[in-house]
Amino acid sequence: MAKNHIIDPRPDLPLFERGESHTLVARDIVQTFLDDGNNEVRAIEGFSLEVSGDEVVGIIGPSGCGKSTFLRLVVGLDEPLAGTLEFDGEPITGPDAQRSMVFQNANLFEWLTVEDNIAFGLKATGCYKEKCYKIPRLIEMMGLQGFEKSYPSQISGGMASRCGLARAFVMNPGLICFDEPLSALDAFTRATLQDEIIKMQQAAHASIILVTHDIEEAVYLCDRVVVMTERPGTNKGELAIDLPHPRDRVSDEFVEKRRQLLELLNR
Numbered sequence: 001m002a003k004n005h006i007i008d009p010r011p012d013l014p015l016f017e018r019g020e021s022h023t024l025v026a027r028d029i030v031q032t033f034l035d036d037g038n039n040e041v042r043a044i045e046g047f048s049l050e051v052s053g054d055e056v057v058g059i060i061g062p063s064g065c066g067k068s069t070f071l072r073l074v075v076g077l078d079e080p081l082a083g084t085l086e087f088d089g090e091p092i093t094g095p096d097a098q099r100s101m102v103f104q105n106a107n108l109f110e111w112l113t114v115e116d117n118i119a120f121g122l123k124a125t126g127c128y129k130e131k132c133y134k135i136p137r138l139i140e141m142m143g144l145q146g147f148e149k150s151y152p153s154q155i156s157g158g159m160a161s162r163c164g165l166a167r168a169f170v171m172n173p174g175l176i177c178f179d180e181p182l183s184a185l186d187a188f189t190r191a192t193l194q195d196e197i198i199k200m201q202q203a204a205h206a207s208i209i210l211v212t213h214d215i216e217e218a219v220y221l222c223d224r225v226v227v228m229t230e231r232p233g234t235n236k237g238e239l240a241i242d243l244p245h246p247r248d249r250v251s252d253e254f255v256e257k258r259r260q261l262l263e264l265l266n267r
């Protein structure tokens with residue numbers, strides 16, 4: 001038998017159920033914090049974003065302009081001070097399996113093995129028994145065979161990112177927020193992982209919001225990129241990237257989109 005042969009207990013079931021198309025609407029979002037001196041810091045001021053279907057939307061902007069703050073609102077970890085946040089027409093009031101987040105450095109649970117990290121969402125929501133057939137398939141799709149029983153400290157950064165991707169997609173979410181997911185990886189691993197993100201996104205038909213500070217990554221992955229201003233972050237502009245996948249990083253069209261995005265950022 002081949003070393004990494006996987007026996008699929010449910011070959012009749014799809015890895016990703018094709019659900020309804022989803023829509024996120026964020027309108028005029030305001031968020032503030034108190035700094036160390038108890039002074040109010042306006043992090044976001046009137047930022048708006050709409051994402052639907054299987055769009056990949058990038059958010060790019062200066063450090064501290066409220067990008068992570070915005071993602072935390074979208075996945076329901078915090079509540080905005082003002083503005084409308086709706087998912088499929090319902091107000092976002094807390095976390096939900098339909099909206100997941102991938103943090104920088106994958107943020108795996110150090111005390112769980114690779115397969116238990118991937119299974120975490122299924123177990124937490126009580127659907128492990130019904131959906132556990134997805135685990136070996138995701139492990140195979142992400143090239144993690146042979147490392148199922150390894151702990152995060154025993155695998156490379158690239159493998160940890162693959163594991164984080166599998167963990168985010170296992171719940172078949174309608175929307176996944178990525179917060180600079182690949183910024184700690186070397187250039188070669190990052191390029192491979194970018195292809196894995198697109199592969200998973202196309203298989204799962206999920207929407208993606210991708211926060212990145214890498215202009216090339218935004219142009220490589222996104223259908224459009226929203227540019228934010230300095231803090232308090234609000235909409236500065238937007239660039240559509242209507243190039244087919246897989247994209248050629250050295251094509252004239254690609255280089256031109258990079259130039260346009262850089263120009264928008266520096267405007």
Ligand SMILES: Nc1ncnc2c1ncn2[C@@H]1O[C@H](COP(=O)(O)OP(=O)(O)O)[C@@H](O)[C@H]1O
Nearest residue numbers: 033034035043062063064065066067068069070
């Ligand atoms: N929990 C918090 N408490 C106080 N200030 C915060 C908190 N989270 C974020 N901020 C402040 O809000 C601003 C936006 O932060 P953040 O969303 O992390 O920026 P970005 O992700 O765009 O770099 C920053 O000035 C940051 O210091």
Ligand SMILES: [Mg+2]
Nearest residue numbers: 067068069179
């Ligand atoms: Mg951030």
